[in-house]
Amino acid sequence: MKKLFHFSEYLREKYNFSLQRIPIDLALGCPNRSNGGFGSGCIFCSEDGARARHLSRTGLDLSEQVRRGIEYVKTRYGSGSQYIAYFQSFTSTYAPVAKLRELYGEVLKSADFKLLIISTRPDALPDDVLDYLEELNTRYDVIVELGIQTARDRTLAEINRGHNFDSVKQACSELHRRKLKIAGHFILGLPGESLEDWLYTAKEAAKLPLCGVKIHQLMVLKNTVLARRYGENPNYIMPLNEYEYAAGLKAFLQQLPEGWMLMRLMADADDNLLEAPKWWMKKGQFLNFFENYFYNENPLAGAFVATQTADGTPTLYHPTYKQHFHSLAGAGSEAEKKFAEPSELSERLRSSARSGEPVRLLDIGFGLGGNAFAATACAEKVPESRLEIVSLENDERTLQAAMSLYGNDSHQKNILASLIKERVAVYKNTRITLLLDDGRKSVQTLPADSFDLVWLDAFSSEVNPELWTWQFLQACYKCMKNENSLLLTYSSAPGVRGALYKVGFAVGETPSFGRKRGGTLAAKMYNEKIVPLPEKEQHIIKDSTAGTPYSDPDLNKSAEWIIEHRKKLIEKLRKKGVPKWYKAK
DSSP: OOSOOBHHHHHHHHHSSOEEEEEEOOOOOOTTOSTTTTSSOSTTOOTTTTOOGGGOSTTOOHHHHHHHHHHHHHHHHOTTOEEEEEEOSSOTTOSOHHHHHHHHHHHHTSSOEEEEEEEEOGGGOOHHHHHHHHHHTTTSEEEEEEEEEOSOHHHHHHTTOSSOHHHHHHHHHHHHHTTOEEEEEEEESOTTOOHHHHHHHHHHHHTSOOSEEEEEEOOEETTSHHHHHHHHOTTSOOOOOHHHHHHHHHHHHTTSOTTOEEEESOOOOOTTTEEEOOOSSOHHHHHHHHHHHHHOOSOOTTOOEEEEOTTSOEEEEETTTTEESSOTTOHHHHHIIIIITTTTHHHHHHHHHHHOOOEEEEEEOOTTSHHHHHHHHHHHTSTTOOEEEEEEESOHHHHHHHGGGSOTTOHHHHHHHHHHHHSEEEETTEEEEEEESOHHHHHTTSOSSOBSEEEEOOSOTTTOGGGSSHHHHHHHHHHBOSSSOEEEESOOOHHHHHHHHHHTOEEEEEEESSSSSEEEEEESSOOTTOOOOOHHHHHHHHSSGGGOOOOOTTSOOOHHHHHHHHHHHHHHHHHTTOOSSOOOO
16 A cells, blocks of 8 residues: 555545444444453453443433434534444444344434444354345445454454454455455554564455455553553553554555555544553644655654644654653643743743843753743843753754754754754853753752752653652752742652652642643742642652652662662562552541
């Protein structure tokens, strides 16, 4: 496949107008589940069998499901839509054919459906059901969405799929003989599988009489067998981030024939149901990114990949840390909302204009320069003030990569060029000094009692623990002024806040931006700006292992050592009876 052919394009070509899906739950269960078809089945499958969100309420009869689905479509897309009946939940052919005729008949008389998508399994297609689907195909455009997942029998056994790949071939042969369209459903990232397995599955899929595919990343949903196994052994699977999945998806699709419909290219789930992977990109952002990536010949490996954020400004993805430099809620807005505003930088600069004393800012994690540029913009609005920024960064490549984000005549690009060449840049009333080294070394060279503000914007503690240990935060504490100085970070992780408490900081919270929780505000002593954290949050940090700080005794240990040391400490605390997570009595 060299050209992506989306399902929406198929609909436009065939119908010349939009069609919207109405999800239907026939409540038929699955042949691979115990307890009458609703017990444990495939290890990744949730209890509701992938039921559409608006069907989560029980007791909706079929005509009411259709009515509510149409009501939702009209609210979102307008009244001019035509409809697809999407029989998605569980296995939509798992019943005697007489029962299927009754259920399908009730749905199909409830609206003017043009197309039916019927989700099923290879082991739920007896001859009489196949004959009924063939009959439906004379009155409607029918697509059978066949759950395949992988062509590897060892993986099908591992995920408790309940059938082998030969049954897939047989089912496809029978469906094709009856001239039914078939879309195969596949998952990338299943236990024990690698790119080699994905390509094997794609090549085997290409031999089947399919007309389309539905593909998504493996998701670990709460209260599934997969979630339990992953919790017991984090190496059981390796959840794919956006870029790893995009690379695998592109390779998979390139093995498929031209013209196959792409029914779906990713999946999403509510945050309260999803354990892993936690993607930074929203659905629309990923699909836009993948469209560009599929047609781009440049490989991802080792590259800083550009991604548009919600406010229209770009950020980059770091291939080592496997995270973005900014929140995808808005790269341009993040520094202002998470750092400049809560630290009252503008007010401090106005005070500087009156006193003649500079505002001194320690910027930890210069990255693409977003925080430094936001601070510079604040200072530019108070021309009589002076702003001195000391930025810590250990990778000059990030500054080089950031150059691509700004115009040739922009002051940002000029600042970056000066920092790369001279390690110092001056712009109007702001002076920036770059310390290009391991931040743990750089922070120890800074004079005590010298900074008004510390903005800590390293990558998250899970991947960059070196800059979140209590010893590093202690070094920050020492270089902060004794009065009115503040440390701010986007992180609200209990382990980070636990480290701040251990050092002696007064700890509060900043407003949220781009996610539900706010960031963290810390000072050498409580004042009117530092509202103590809620009592429950303090208990979580101080009375459970969740708040265990990272430790780096000599400020020189590897990330792996720091993570493993914390893990062992938590194990010791658990043996002493400290709970994993505090629960109010």
